[in-house]
Amino acid sequence: MRRRVGLLALVLACGGPAAPAPAPLVLPSPSATAGAAPSAPVACLDPWSGGAGNPKLDPRPVDPVALADAQRMPAGPRRDYALARVHFEAHEWVEAAKALRAIAMRNVDSDVGLYAAQLYLDAIDTLGGPAHRRACFDDMERDLPVLAEKYCTSATRDESACRTFARMSTDVSRMIAEEAVTLGRRDRDPARIRAGAERYERLMKTCVTYVKRSCEDFGYDAGVAFGLAGDRASAARVAAFMLDPRNGMSKTVLAARLGCVLGADAGACP
DSSP: OOOOOOOOOOOOOOOSOOOOOOOOOOOOOHHHHTTTSOSSOOGGGGGGGGGTTOOBSSOOOOOHHHHHHHHHSOSSHHHHHHHHHHHHHTTBHHHHHHHHHHHHHHOTTSHHHHHHHHHHHHHHHHHHTTTOOTHHHHHHHHHHHHHHHHHSSSTTOOHHHHHHHHHHHHHHHHHHHHHHHHHHHHHTOHHHHHHHHHHHHHHHHHIIIIIOSSOHHHHHHHHHHHHHTTOHHHHHHHHHHHHOGGGTOTTSHHHHHHHHHHTSSGGGOO
């Protein structure tokens, strides 16, 4: 259900004397980042404030050469990024994610801002999956549109990164919808199932507007979920949307199947 996305990595140059393991990163104060990032807390990182209990998945030793190189750099975004990268490579995911998010939100005009954004998403993806921090996917869903707005609406936009942001946003939203429907069925909670159905419907319409292909999966899942929630009117609305030729799904097997299941088009059963 979870889809990992390979992200861009920037390799630091090596050289210089060895150094002891790094102390916890000192991040910018909240006042320094005010107005540069969403006000909502980064929920998946809160339980390890200051690095306490930082989970290390497949831990690696800190690279003393990379650390020494970073510490010798002049103060600024590049030094901040290099230090965050040391934590990232050591799989100190929480400390890395905290620093990378701050860098990404505050340095849109610098190339390290984009690198930081991508590695931040990779870090919280790891925390949300192998580390089982479910709140990380909520944080990712909240931050992805903000990052896309910052990095994909300027003349210096990186097309590959913007496609990655869009794909990750879709994947995370689909995963949250799947979870809502699955848990709603388990708990016999129609409201939760309906929430998942509404999310699927939004994904379908966004797909039709911007992607314009392979949108029928979202529509079918939306219609079935509305049916499971006992909301046949909404299910019929989704089926009608899929069967409308203007939306590019009317000739797909899933559109016909949904119409058949709901009785919207009894003769269209595949």
